[in-house]
Amino acid sequence: MNAELQVRKTIKDHNMIAPGDTVILGLSGGPDSLCLLHILKDMQRSLDFTLQALHVNHLMRGEQAAEDERWLADHCRQLGVPLVVTICNVYAKAEKEGISPEEAGRKARHSALRRQQASLQGYCSMGCGGGRALIALAHNRDDQAETVLMRMLRGTGIHGLAAMEYARADGLIRPLLDTPRSEIEAYCEGHGLKPRWDCTNADTYYTRNKLRRKLLPALEKEYNPSLKEGLARLAAAAREDDAFLESLAQKEAEGHVDSFPVKRLAALEAPIAKRIVRILFARLGLEEDIAAAHLESLLAAAKGRRTGKTIEFPHGYTARVTHEDIEFVKP
Numbered sequence: 001m002n003a004e005l006q007v008r009k010t011i012k013d014h015n016m017i018a019p020g021d022t023v024i025l026g027l028s029g030g031p032d033s034l035c036l037l038h039i040l041k042d043m044q045r046s047l048d049f050t051l052q053a054l055h056v057n058h059l060m061r062g063e064q065a066a067e068d069e070r071w072l073a074d075h076c077r078q079l080g081v082p083l084v085v086t087i088c089n090v091y092a093k094a095e096k097e098g099i100s101p102e103e104a105g106r107k108a109r110h111s112a113l114r115r116q117q118a119s120l121q122g123y124c125s126m127g128c129g130g131g132r133a134l135i136a137l138a139h140n141r142d143d144q145a146e147t148v149l150m151r152m153l154r155g156t157g158i159h160g161l162a163a164m165e166y167a168r169a170d171g172l173i174r175p176l177l178d179t180p181r182s183e184i185e186a187y188c189e190g191h192g193l194k195p196r197w198d199c200t201n202a203d204t205y206y207t208r209n210k211l212r213r214k215l216l217p218a219l220e221k222e223y224n225p226s227l228k229e230g231l232a233r234l235a236a237a238a239r240e241d242d243a244f245l246e247s248l249a250q251k252e253a254e255g256h257v258d259s260f261p262v263k264r265l266a267a268l269e270a271p272i273a274k275r276i277v278r279i280l281f282a283r284l285g286l287e288e289d290i291a292a293a294h295l296e297s298l299l300a301a302a303k304g305r306r307t308g309k310t311i312e313f314p315h316g317y318t319a320r321v322t323h324e325d326i327e328f329v330k331p
Helices: 003-013 031-047 063-079 090-097 101-127 141-154 181-190 207-222 227-253 262-267 270-284 292-303
Strands: 022-026 050-057 083-087 133-136 259-261 310-312 318-321 325-329
Touching: 003 031, 003 181, 022 031, 022 101, 031 050, 031 063, 031 181, 050 063, 050 101, 063 083, 083 101, 090 101, 101 133, 141 181, 141 207, 141 227, 207 227, 227 270, 259 262, 259 270, 262 270, 262 292, 262 325, 270 292, 270 325, 292 310, 292 318
Parallel strands: 022 050, 022 133, 050 083
Antiparallel strands: 259 325, 310 318, 318 325
């Protein structure tokens, strides 16, 4: 199945876009986002949605980055797609926050897209027939396989194996997630598109690039030429199981915001109990960076009824064991 047909099928199968919605596409200018830009533009009339693009200049590649920005502005102008450009000094952000440039870039893109989504959602609610403001990311099937393998190497659980979601409740969608990179490249070639080349994608200093350019090709050559397809199937299977466990945890957590009965938490099976902890912290604002060690420490304290014990979680959040409850506290 070619890229356009596959994207149309993925959008339909996962009910990604409805009439009246506004779709904000994260546009780098690479093959994936350029392909998705053109496919979404072609689908605009039939699905009756508004399309715009957002590009983040990371200031990582000097004049090449500036040229990419100018090229994308001209390309979007020719297509009739509004383009929003934001600038972030990723190296400075990485140094300030003590993270890698790769992670700093991801955070910069995420923040820019969320700000644009928030600004458009109010407008959509008032003047676009109640449509949603959606964020479209151009992750493809190969990206999904790489994510699964990378998480396996780090020792992930079932939630990690589920990898990237097709459509999230917060309005993030991934229409290319069923489309192989080879079909994306074929689409670009067939439509005369000339994607921008980001030289940092060849730098094997970055973990994902090293995995993409060295480990995956070696595994495909020596063990399984269809490895990426198999890893994507593994993610789909894990996502089904994870969704089932999540539904059980949501039922248990219903009606709870910042506390949960310690006796009940201790009695539940670990996969459900850990998800309840994540759900309750998410309700307070902590949705990322909770590690297995945090969860295991809290469950051990609950099972041991260690009244007065406080477990430190990321970003200043804590969980405190009392005689009756586990209390979840935001900073």
